[in-house]
Amino acid sequence: MKLNIASGISNKKIQIFAATGGKELSSKLPLIIFLHGAGMDHTVWNLQTRYFAYHGYSVLSIDFPGHGRSEGPLMENIEQMADWIPELINVTAKIFGNTGASKSKLKMASLVGHSMGALVALECAARYPKLLTSISLLGVSATMPVHPVLLEAASNSGRSENNESLAYDLVTSWGHGRTGHFGISPVPGMSLIGGGRALLSSSPKAALGIGLKACNAYQNGMQAAKKVTCPTLCLMGSEDKMTPPKQGEKLSAKIANAKTHLLQDCGHMMMLEKSYQTLQALKVHLSST
Amino acid sequence: MDPKLFKFNTLSLHGGHRPDLETGARAVPIYQTTSYVFKDSDHAAALYNLEQGGHIYSRISNPTVSVLEERIAALEGGTGAVATASGQSALFAAIMTLMGQGNHIVSSSSLYGGSINLFQHTLPRFGIETTFVNPRKPGEFRKAIRKETRLVFGEIIGNPGLEILDVPEIAKIAHEAGLPLLIDATFNTPYLCRALELGADLVSHSVTKWMGGHGVAIGGAVVEGGQFDWEVDGKFPTLTEPYAAFEGINFFEEFGPQAFSMRMRSEAMRDFGPAMSPQNAFYILQGLETLSLRMDRHISNTGKLLEFLKSSEEIAWVKHPNLTDHPDHELASRILPKGAGSIIVFGVKAGSPGGGREAGAAFINSLQLASHLANVGDAKTLVIHPASTTHAQMDSKTMKKAGLTEDMIRLSVGLEDVNDIIDDFKQALRKSAKTRGTTK
Numbered sequence: 237m238k239l240n241i242a243s244g245i246s247n248k249k250i251q252i253f254a255a256t257g258g259k260e261l262s263s264k265l266p267l268i269i270f271l272h273g274a275g276m277d278h279t280v281w282n283l284q285t286r287y288f289a290y291h292g293y294s295v296l297s298i299d300f301p302g303h304g305r306s307e308g309p310l311m312e313n314i315e316q317m318a319d320w321i322p323e324l325i326n327v328t329a330k331i332f333g334n335t336g337a338s339k340s341k342l343k344m345a346s347l348v349g350h351s352m353g354a355l356v357a358l359e360c361a362a363r364y365p366k367l368l369t370s371i372s373l374l375g376v377s378a379t380m381p382v383h384p385v386l387l388e389a390a391s392n393s394g395r396s397e398n399n400e401s402l403a404y405d406l407v408t409s410w411g412h413g414r415t416g417h418f419g420i421s422p423v424p425g426m427s428l429i430g431g432g433r434a435l436l437s438s439s440p441k442a443a444l445g446i447g448l449k450a451c452n453a454y455q456n457g458m459q460a461a462k463k464v465t466c467p468t469l470c471l472m473g474s475e476d477k478m479t480p481p482k483q484g485e486k487l488s489a490k491i492a493n494a495k496t497h498l499l500q501d502c503g504h505m506m507m508l509e510k511s512y513q514t515l516q517a518l519k520v521h522l523s524s525t
Numbered sequence: 526m527d528p529k530l531f532k533f534n535t536l537s538l539h540g541g542h543r544p545d546l547e548t549g550a551r552a553v554p555i556y557q558t559t560s561y562v563f564k565d566s567d568h569a570a571a572l573y574n575l576e577q578g579g580h581i582y583s584r585i586s587n588p589t590v591s592v593l594e595e596r597i598a599a600l601e602g603g604t605g606a607v608a609t610a611s612g613q614s615a616l617f618a619a620i621m622t623l624m625g626q627g628n629h630i631v632s633s634s635s636l637y638g639g640s641i642n643l644f645q646h647t648l649p650r651f652g653i654e655t656t657f658v659n660p661r662k663p664g665e666f667r668k669a670i671r672k673e674t675r676l677v678f679g680e681i682i683g684n685p686g687l688e689i690l691d692v693p694e695i696a697k698i699a700h701e702a703g704l705p706l707l708i709d710a711t712f713n714t715p716y717l718c719r720a721l722e723l724g725a726d727l728v729s730h731s732v733t734k735w736m737g738g739h740g741v742a743i744g745g746a747v748v749e750g751g752q753f754d755w756e757v758d759g760k761f762p763t764l765t766e767p768y769a770a771f772e773g774i775n776f777f778e779e780f781g782p783q784a785f786s787m788r789m790r791s792e793a794m795r796d797f798g799p800a801m802s803p804q805n806a807f808y809i810l811q812g813l814e815t816l817s818l819r820m821d822r823h824i825s826n827t828g829k830l831l832e833f834l835k836s837s838e839e840i841a842w843v844k845h846p847n848l849t850d851h852p853d854h855e856l857a858s859r860i861l862p863k864g865a866g867s868i869i870v871f872g873v874k875a876g877s878p879g880g881g882r883e884a885g886a887a888f889i890n891s892l893q894l895a896s897h898l899a900n901v902g903d904a905k906t907l908v909i910h911p912a913s914t915t916h917a918q919m920d921s922k923t924m925k926k927a928g929l930t931e932d933m934i935r936l937s938v939g940l941e942d943v944n945d946i947i948d949d950f951k952q953a954l955r956k957s958a959k960t961r962g963t964t965k
Contacts, residue, residue, distance in 0.1 A: 258774055279781030286779065287576040385526045405528035417531055419541040423578030424586035425594035425790065426605040426783050429530065434604045434751030434782035512577060 257289025274447025612731025686928020734902025881932025
């Protein structure tokens with residue numbers, strides 16, 4: 237569905253795309269918002285969103301501005317993206333909340349974020365504690381330093397064919413664990429590496445570069461963690477090269493109400509590599525909050 | 526910086542599979558089962574509603590077949606693949622996934638005879654028309670596109686005329702019209718050319734041929750490129766509009782770069798049922814393991830056979846895109862740099878009133894090593910006379926359009942010691958010349 241919402245950079249309204257998992261939102265059902273990583277879009281969550289939508293939740297799986305089917309401009313830092321989430325919740329509550337229900341459940345949300353989306357969820361939870369029911373941080377660490385070669389290649393997105401291609405290859409390679417490189421997709425016949433690369437290469441120009449730059453620049457993770465009060469799940473892959481599990485554990489230790497869950501034989505793209513296990517971990521966490 | 530993604534030969538051996546954790550089995554197991562036990566009723570419902578990935582019933586997917594699908598997808602650089610019972614069912618399922626009554630296809634006229642039959646005689650009964658165009662004239666593709674057109678189709682190496690399709694140019698024409706390009710890559714395999722990298726959006730295969738390479742199992746596959754915008758002009762409602770059979774799912778919205786494969790599996794495999802058996806998938810996997818080695822040998826033997834045929838006085842003409850006098854030689858060198866496949870077509874000199882057709886028949890009947898049969902891409906050398914077999918249902922006009930001549934012999938060069946193949950050809954040419962009374 238499309239939502240008209242302020243861009244996050246100015247008050248100018250833009251059209252944002254959000255998948256709902258195949259069900260309409262209901263003010264009677266708790267809201268989960270899924271936040272994708274740099275250069276990606278809502279489709280990375282399809283093995284979780286549809287399930288939750290059919291099992292008692294309102295689901296919004298957004299394309300960040302300038303990503304996927306959402307209009308731009310791109311937001312350039314994590315804090316900006318975190319400040320945009322309350323606006324997203326407000327707009328959603330206004331559209332779907334006026335159904336006569338005395339207390340709309342759409343006024344609060346659980347955030348499920350991956351990588352860049354996890355940093356956004358973390359920062360948002362620190363800034364707007366009353367707005368969030370819980371957060372789930374997938375492939376997360378307090379800082380996300382990006383290799384300079386990747387940063388450089390991605391920043392050339394749209395200008396140099398070779399560099400662009402290298403950036404997609406590097407993210408695809410580093411984003412998957414060893415098993416992911418062999419394939420063995422949870423969805424029969426689908427290629428994890430091929431699917432991941434195609435998603436990146438078909439994303440709007442500069443989305444990956446600016447997203448990675450935002451991750452690289454973010455330094456407030458540990459401070460934000462100390463302010464988070466809502467129940468938190470840190471979900472990590474044992475073979476994650478982009479956000480190594482040790483770093484995720486350090487962050488988790490700073491969050492008062494956090495649980496960690498390590499997915500074995502899994503890289504950074506856990507919602508695709510280990511979709512079923514990711515779903516189970518999220519189910520346990522979300523049902524307990 | 527090397528991204529350290531697995532390369533072609535590694536993927537040929539390992540794509541889509543790791544040794545079984547419980548048994549340690551190194552080879553891909555043959556999961557000879559029709560169905561799969563659900564973890565619980567919630568899991569069953571989630572699988573049926575596409576909320577989770579997994580196997581339900583082997584008509585739709587099977588673990589052995591899935592290894593093959595992932596491996597082919599990886600070798601082609603695609604986002605996913607669906608394997609089918611044959612190359613023809615792959616093509617049919619792809620078309621049925623994209624369009625319905627009232628739609629139209631623009632296709633190269635130089636195709637496998639079975640594909641021409643499908644387009645010319647079968648699909649019109651379902652309300653789908655095809656316009657055939659000369660593969661050497663990209664402008665004809667553009668002119669033939671109508672508002673009802675939903676697909677542009679061709680073979681990179683035409684069968685049997687060996688015309689080379691300018692894939693980047695045809696892809697450009699298709700994309701300018703908001704249409705996907707489907708390439709039948711059977712004759713080239715991903716080792717010689719990856720059509721998706723040249724701009725194609727979908728690739729189909731008869732994996733019976735070089736991909737398997739052994740001639741023991743029939744199979745097909747469709748690979749998705751993941752770059753095509755299916756929302757263009759609302760032309761592809763099967764992918765972009767709610768599908769009632771799955772609670773109104775919108776495949777493109779839900780699955781993005783894998784939308785086509787998901788729809789093809791969810792609908793075509795479920796409703797038409799052209800499933801590949803796990804046993805056949807296993808056989809094809811054995812072949813794929815040596816694809817690059819075999820293709821190198823096919824190409825090398827083809828080069829030697831071409832030298833022989835060009836120098837033989839009994840041969841009237843010989844065609845192969847690697848020959849400098851082939852009209853598509855330059856294009857072939859560009860898009861098929863490792864070699865333009867291992868099919869050679871040629872005619873034996875006519876020496877009797879029966880002309881080249883009779884001369885060819887006499888030659889084929891005299892072969893002792895090469896096999897006369899209806900297949901290509903076997904490890905063994907094969908020959909056939911297309912005008913009386915694979916393309917026999919065509920009228921003379923269609924035959925001409927498809928690049929066929931009455932005297933044409935199609936040779937699929939095998940992996941034998943090349944001098945043995947040449948010796949066989951020499952003796953067959955001698956015998957056929959005697960039969961025709963033209964021995965010098």
